[in-house]
Amino acid sequence: MDMGEKDKFELDNKNEDAMNYSPGMSSDWRFDGSNLTNTSMGLVTAGNSMAVGKGDLIGSSACSSASMVDSFVPTLWDHPSNPQNLGFCDMNVQNNASTLNALGIRKGSPASLRTGIDRALDMCWNQSGPMLKGSMFLPNMPGMLPQSLSQLPTDSAFIERAARFSCFNGGNFSDMVNPFAIPESMSIYSRGGGMMQGVQDVLAGSGLKPVLSGVHSQKGELNVSEASKDASLTVEHGASEGSPSKNERSENLAKSHDEAKQCVGVSGNESDEAEFSNGVGRDQEEPSMLEGAGGEPSAQVHSSKKRKRNGQDSDLDQAQGASQQHGESTKDNTEQHQKGDQNPSTTDNKTTAKHGKQGSQGSDPPKEEYIHVRARRGQATNSHSLAERVRREKISERMKFLQDLVPGCSKVTGKAVMLDEIINYVQSLQRQVEFLSMKLATVNPRLDFNIEGILAKDMLQSRVGSSSSLAFSPDMPMPYPTLQPPQQGLLQAGLSGMGGSSDVLRRAISSQLMPLAGGYKEPSQLPNVWEDELNNVVQMSFGSRTPPNSQDVDGSMPTGQMKVEL
Amino acid sequence: MDPQSLSNPNPNSLKTRFAQRFIRALMRIQNQQPKSSSPGEISKRHRKVNTAANAAMASAVGPRRVWSQALLWRIRNRSNRNQARHRRRRALFKRIGTNSMKRKGLKERRGTEEGQLVGFGKEKKLRKLVPGGAAMDICSLLDETAHYIRCLTTQVKVMKRIAEIYST
Numbered sequence: 001m002d003m004g005e006k007d008k009f010e011l012d013n014k015n016e017d018a019m020n021y022s023p024g025m026s027s028d029w030r031f032d033g034s035n036l037t038n039t040s041m042g043l044v045t046a047g048n049s050m051a052v053g054k055g056d057l058i059g060s061s062a063c064s065s066a067s068m069v070d071s072f073v074p075t076l077w078d079h080p081s082n083p084q085n086l087g088f089c090d091m092n093v094q095n096n097a098s099t100l101n102a103l104g105i106r107k108g109s110p111a112s113l114r115t116g117i118d119r120a121l122d123m124c125w126n127q128s129g130p131m132l133k134g135s136m137f138l139p140n141m142p143g144m145l146p147q148s149l150s151q152l153p154t155d156s157a158f159i160e161r162a163a164r165f166s167c168f169n170g171g172n173f174s175d176m177v178n179p180f181a182i183p184e185s186m187s188i189y190s191r192g193g194g195m196m197q198g199v200q201d202v203l204a205g206s207g208l209k210p211v212l213s214g215v216h217s218q219k220g221e222l223n224v225s226e227a228s229k230d231a232s233l234t235v236e237h238g239a240s241e242g243s244p245s246k247n248e249r250s251e252n253l254a255k256s257h258d259e260a261k262q263c264v265g266v267s268g269n270e271s272d273e274a275e276f277s278n279g280v281g282r283d284q285e286e287p288s289m290l291e292g293a294g295g296e297p298s299a300q301v302h303s304s305k306k307r308k309r310n311g312q313d314s315d316l317d318q319a320q321g322a323s324q325q326h327g328e329s330t331k332d333n334t335e336q337h338q339k340g341d342q343n344p345s346t347t348d349n350k351t352t353a354k355h356g357k358q359g360s361q362g363s364d365p366p367k368e369e370y371i372h373v374r375a376r377r378g379q380a381t382n383s384h385s386l387a388e389r390v391r392r393e394k395i396s397e398r399m400k401f402l403q404d405l406v407p408g409c410s411k412v413t414g415k416a417v418m419l420d421e422i423i424n425y426v427q428s429l430q431r432q433v434e435f436l437s438m439k440l441a442t443v444n445p446r447l448d449f450n451i452e453g454i455l456a457k458d459m460l461q462s463r464v465g466s467s468s469s470l471a472f473s474p475d476m477p478m479p480y481p482t483l484q485p486p487q488q489g490l491l492q493a494g495l496s497g498m499g500g501s502s503d504v505l506r507r508a509i510s511s512q513l514m515p516l517a518g519g520y521k522e523p524s525q526l527p528n529v530w531e532d533e534l535n536n537v538v539q540m541s542f543g544s545r546t547p548p549n550s551q552d553v554d555g556s557m558p559t560g561q562m563k564v565e566l
Numbered sequence: 567m568d569p570q571s572l573s574n575p576n577p578n579s580l581k582t583r584f585a586q587r588f589i590r591a592l593m594r595i596q597n598q599q600p601k602s603s604s605p606g607e608i609s610k611r612h613r614k615v616n617t618a619a620n621a622a623m624a625s626a627v628g629p630r631r632v633w634s635q636a637l638l639w640r641i642r643n644r645s646n647r648n649q650a651r652h653r654r655r656r657a658l659f660k661r662i663g664t665n666s667m668k669r670k671g672l673k674e675r676r677g678t679e680e681g682q683l684v685g686f687g688k689e690k691k692l693r694k695l696v697p698g699g700a701a702m703d704i705c706s707l708l709d710e711t712a713h714y715i716r717c718l719t720t721q722v723k724v725m726k727r728i729a730e731i732y733s734t
Binding site: 406423434 | 611
């Protein structure tokens, strides 16, 4: 084993120059990975009628993907077990998602860095492959990509530019990348580039910084002897990967919980929108935590110990990855699991911190619980403040999630104001329900109409959003701009229902015309609540030709009806 | 629930489930009550429709959410209370006992509320708005609020649509 370490160490020294590329490489590939995740998100958002691709959401997704790809570095610990890695593509993703601690390891074992990054690339592609098209990226060669990588410039400005280009044209990106000799991944690039958003510069800011800072801190504080020690430790744990010892299992659990989290964030894209944004919100918290995790071990005395732990983490991650392959289907379970485990982890943090300060490097601590939250430099490390920080982060996650739900809340900063907005929105919704139920109570529907109405409703409901613009595209472009945004939602809801078949259409139109014909003066007479409701209807059916004076129904009435009859 | 499922023609979506339940309840209400335009009748019907809407929403969501559970529980309790009130009218001497018991229960609930609501006043407000929010920690309260908001928007949309159809 010692000889192996020595060899390894020498290899390290030899590969120092190759090491120099590593920050650039990782950053480059971070971009690629994030692009891919963005594309997957783009797939999801493309399906939605609502514009989920807001700037902040995409920004957060960029952050999350950055964290995901940041953390593919730990997979370099997996390099003793190549076949496994190649076997479990999905699993590798979860390995990717472990912490930034491995930034320290990167310095420690540059020899494995290459292969590790190769593997990480593989994982990256393989993971995003099924999201995009299934088997697109499977035939990637690990040797191919890093070569081209080292030729890529390491500055982020280029990637920014490329990303911006590619959001206009998918082919552009591949053209840009072509001179950098990635013939293999060209198609992938173009694929990813086509759907990429222009928010990559956000990513450029957020994605690059943590890693670089982490690398710098690691470089500053590590000496070569430690590096060799780390290498030996990795070899050891690589050898014992099949049988992970019990006492580190809990830490690994924590790591894998991290991964589960991120996995939820990523795979949630596919199935559930709610999960998706939830995961994104959560993932956005991740980079900071991971960054702290990456920076901290360098500062502390037990950094090598932690690194060793990372090695085992990744080993166990492989074991756990198998179980996490169906973790995608049981996202909720893992999430709940993770939630449940968070509290013990915070309490156990204290013990690990103490261990680290004692500087007990040589002997394995007998019972070290997993580390889920770590304090950044300068932050308090006692369990109370850690728990408080976790709680605050959770709250802010949910606040972000709520921010997306509540309209007009995205520009508001400050939790108190946001809470106010949320409260107002909930109250207004409840009032709306009250009002609508009053309306339904006052309305005396004909009983013979009931069945028909229900049927029409079901039909309409089944068609909502699908074929709205088909029947109405010639007539409807006009009323949209005239309406205020809140009314537009209603209008769309009403409109999208109409597009189905012609009789449904006729009925719906006539249903909206009738109250007008009966009493279109109501808007001026009834209280305010009625007013906007009926105004909606008025504008809906009559605003198409006379948007400025929709109150003047007399003049526009014939045109409206003519149009409808046409 | 989420915008994707709103746009999908999914028969099992929350929207469809809520619409079915609500329309059924609405028809029941309309069938069992003779139509009259007296304000008392209308307000009574309004309350019924509102309750039906809430109940339909909560039952469409199912028991996996705290707010829906709380809402259903509250509705059930309220109807029980109404029945109890009728019963109390018949048996006058029992009223004192039940009343005092009720007060005691209320006081207890207030006490736990105040014990848990150490946060600022807005949080308190939100807890009052979200059903079942009094007994949650802040994280799950925000979670429930998010879900509740989504469900409420769905409810409003569907009810608007129904009102549109019925108002012809």
